[in-house]
Amino acid sequence: MKQTGVSLRYMMEFGSTPTDKNLLISAQFLHKELPIRIARRAIELQTLPYALSQKPAILKVRDWYLDSFRDLRSFPEIKDKINELEFTEIIKMIKVRHNNVVPTMALGIQQLKKSLGPKVDYKDLDEIHQFLDRFYMSRIGIRMLIGQHVALHDRNPPPDCVGYIHTKMSPLEVARSASEDARSICLREYGSAPDINIYGDPDFTFPYVPAHLHLMVFELVKNSLRAVQEQFMDLDKIAPPVRIIVADGLEDVTIKVSDEGGGIPRSGLPKIFTYLYSTAQNPLDEQVDELGTSNVATMAGYGYGIPISRLYARYFGGDLQIISMEGYGTDAYLHLSRLGDSQEPLP
Template sequence: MAAKKALASFPKVLLDEVEKWGGRKQTGVSLRYMTKFGSQPTSRNLVFSAQFLHKELPIRIARRTLELQSLPFGLSQKPAVLKVRDWYLESFHDIRSFPEVKDTNDELGFTNMIKMIKVRHNNVVPMMALGVQQLKNDINPKARKLDEIHQFLDRFYMSRIGIRMLIGQHVALHDHNPQPDCVGCIHTKVSPMDVARNASEDARAICLREYGSAPDVNIYGDQCFTFP
């Protein structure tokens, strides 16, 4: 009931369009292609990139929106999840309302718009976590094996990474002073050791804050190895 009531605040034509775009197939984009394409961020390439995102982002956002509306165990009706769904609907509307990208001026306007969308979605992860917690508080503690929810969250977060990567890469290509060894937001000589070390330090910091102690983490491997 809450979900239907909240949806009533959005025009039916928008919801119908979400259904239509959510049924379309998204286009995969590899890091190799993004790196090669981004190595020459000419005005023409940036316009081409914006034209692609203008068509691709609504598909990906619509698919996630539809999933958010049909989650099991009543998760879709939790206030935090409704908030996330509304963010996706608003972002879908913003992109679909933006005129066709034809030139550099259009591209710059489009880029500013998707930058704002990226900021709008900054708190999706903690908000979804809050929604899951709201669900757990409402159900029988003995029935908290929510495998379907976990599977959804895995898909949802992976898709979110993809959307933010596409937006972030396009925006970063406007940087006239990129960091060394970077093409947009892609580091061409990333160190798995550094990534693992940073992740473990973040995890230890959370443990220390929440529990007062944290285990030591040993990372093994070639410290000089980098991708690709």
């Protein structure tokens, strides 16, 4: 069955009056839409190349999807407020069930890499890479729809918030808070951290999902801090600051994160966006059978931060580009669409 995309603007306008009638319409839409999206992912999980579908971690994820599909399909038609509230509890539970999908998938990919051995060329794993892009993009959409519906039940929403969407979000504020988070992790891991300077109009706001922006800026700043820190740690020079510039155009809001951390060779740039590669030591080794459910964000994850950040940017019509000057530093450009009327890109 066909999936139905939703735009940020639609979610915002629809959710701005969360009457019982609107919540009912929203629940009826999700009751029909979520099983369609979940079914597509479940089928893909069963038909992956290189016997990836047989890996224990992937089977676990597939079972979560099948359980959620069953829960949704066995839920009766939603006719009144009581059904709607029961349905909301079910989708809340589904969202929690899927909390650890990303680390579990990462573990599955690792199990695959182990079984393929060092001889594999990651260019050959293109199919898997495309599958993961579709899979994670779809997951962002499902979690956004569920989260948005659940949040509309909040009796005292924060000012200017419609569910997950902040109608007057200050990108500068979000960038500041995300970079402080990244900096404190850097301090914890290295004992020191470069400064971060932020430039832009502090009064500028636009509608967006702060949690998404926080995640993207956090990832970019964390990478920059790590590059600068490792470049300057053993030298007695003062580490140059990481610069964040927020520009508000008519169509796009662009956030640029610049560092002087030595850059990335051009041959390494394509690897930044793959899920099968991380320069860091893998924090997710097989010992962590509980799937690393610790909430400690590490400085260098399982190499998923950048490709997943790009999906978050694209989800609402933006993009992420990374330009590097080897021997000097890296600039990351995060483009966010200002119009909010681009449809979800449904894989």
